[in-house]
Amino acid sequence: MSVPQDFFYSKSHEWVxxxxxxVTVGITDFAQSQLSDLTFVELxxxxxxxxxxxxxxxxxxxxxxxxxxxxxxxEVIEVNEVLEDAPETINADAFGAGWLFKLKVVDEAEVxxxxxxxxxxxxxxxx
Amino acid sequence: xxxxxxxxxxxxxxxxxxxxxxxxxxxxxxxxxxxxxxxLMQHTPTVTLGNRGRDHYLLKSESEYAAMGIELFQVERxxxxxxxxxxxxxxxxxLYLGGREADAHGYLFNLEEVAIRALHQFGVEGFRRExxxxxxxxxxxxxxxxxxxxxxxTFHGMSFNVENSLRGFETIVPCGLEGEPVTxxxxxxxxxxxxxxxxxxxxxxxxxxxxxxQLERFRAGDGLPDCSRVQAPPVD
Numbered sequence: 001m002s003v004p005q006d007f008f009y010s011k012s013h014e015w016v017x018x019x020x021x022x023v024t025v026g027i028t029d030f031a032q033s034q035l036s037d038l039t040f041v042e043l044x045x046x047x048x049x050x051x052x053x054x055x056x057x058x059x060x061x062x063x064x065x066x067x068x069x070x071x072x073x074x075e076v077i078e079v080n081e082v083l084e085d086a087p088e089t090i091n092a093d094a095f096g097a098g099w100l101f102k103l104k105v106v107d108e109a110e111v112x113x114x115x116x117x118x119x120x121x122x123x124x125x126x127x
Numbered sequence: 128x129x130x131x132x133x134x135x136x137x138x139x140x141x142x143x144x145x146x147x148x149x150x151x152x153x154x155x156x157x158x159x160x161x162x163x164x165x166x167l168m169q170h171t172p173t174v175t176l177g178n179r180g181r182d183h184y185l186l187k188s189e190s191e192y193a194a195m196g197i198e199l200f201q202v203e204r205x206x207x208x209x210x211x212x213x214x215x216x217x218x219x220x221x222l223y224l225g226g227r228e229a230d231a232h233g234y235l236f237n238l239e240e241v242a243i244r245a246l247h248q249f250g251v252e253g254f255r256r257e258x259x260x261x262x263x264x265x266x267x268x269x270x271x272x273x274x275x276x277x278x279x280x281t282f283h284g285m286s287f288n289v290e291n292s293l294r295g296f297e298t299i300v301p302c303g304l305e306g307e308p309v310t311x312x313x314x315x316x317x318x319x320x321x322x323x324x325x326x327x328x329x330x331x332x333x334x335x336x337x338x339x340x341q342l343e344r345f346r347a348g349d350g351l352p353d354c355s356r357v358q359a360p361p362v363d
Contacts (some may be wrong), residue, residue: 011225012225012278012279013225033233034224034233034234034277035233036235037234039179040178040179058178060178060179061191061205062205062206062260062271063205063235063274063277064235064273064274065177065203065204065205065274065275065276066275066276066277066279067276067278115329123225123226126224127186
């Protein structure tokens with residue numbers, strides 16, 4: 001299972017990519033594979049503010065529902081509206097087109113506190 | 128050395144009380160105060176709608192359900208509408224899935240596997256159906272699944288029809304699957320049907336194999352137990 005090297009990761013299996021004070025957040029390939037085919041995504045409202053660890057979104061497959069957490073504190077400036085009609089985009093491209101939302105970060109140092117790809121792979125199941 | 132606990136309730140549990148107990152265990156598991164814990168219980172008659180549950184799959188009005196003695200709940204699990212009642216086991220695993228021990232097959236597949244292997248122990252062929260989750264038999268669907276993950280700990284789970292009346296299912300479109308029959312182990316096996324106790328033990332045995340966890344087994348008396356024992360387990 002691939003884990004991009006240039007992203008950061010949370011223990012709850014979100015990925016984070018930082019660029020100019022904004023993070024893009026999605027769920028990892030491991031997370032999508034555990035949930036199987038996604039059928040619904042509940043995205044946060046643009047303008048909503050989260051602390052690190054707050055529940056920010058819900059992803060659902062036919063029989064499962066899972067919460068997605070804000071990996072760092074920030075304000076939602078954009079959500080991936082493609083997912084409303086095509087939640088399966090997450091299964092197809094978890095680290096790319098299947099991103100969930102973008103946060104304007106309160107403190108960039110919080111991103112450094114997340115795991116790098118090697119540390120994240122350590123906590124994922126060996127297959 | 129066990130990897131977790133199981134707790135079996137012999138008397139039917141009110142749905143709201145069972146759910147409150149699951150939520151307590153969920154919080155305790157998230158905080159690592161308890162190991163993986165599996166609840167096995169029956170409910171008093173209840174219809175539940177999952178997150179995306181569509182209420183046009185409810186075939187009665189609220190007052191008609193009340194008159195039939197069936198409680199209605201909208202809950203946070205995945206999946207659509209289902210019925211619970213005495214004679215049906217519900218398995219509520221409170222498991223941390225986010226770590227190294229997670230299984231590559233995925234949790235949904237594993238829950239189906241528990242039902243299929245349990246059926247096999249009683250000589251019934253159970254199988255999966257493409258695009259329809261749960262465990263199926265020649266006479267219809269026997270096990271239904273709907274769960275939620277919070278911080279990668281599971282709650283809600285799977286129901287398994289043993290000797291329950293199917294009347295409750297006649298008041299809904301189970302899982303939103305129109306025209307698909309629901310069945311019980313009793314209907315499949317008649318007089319050969321094992322007791323609830325035997326079926327419950329078998330489900331836990333099979334669960335240990337499929338999920339790769341050895342469970343230290345506890346029993347509750349009537350109603351909810353004093354769960355302080357579960358929350359503050361004895362140290363080996």
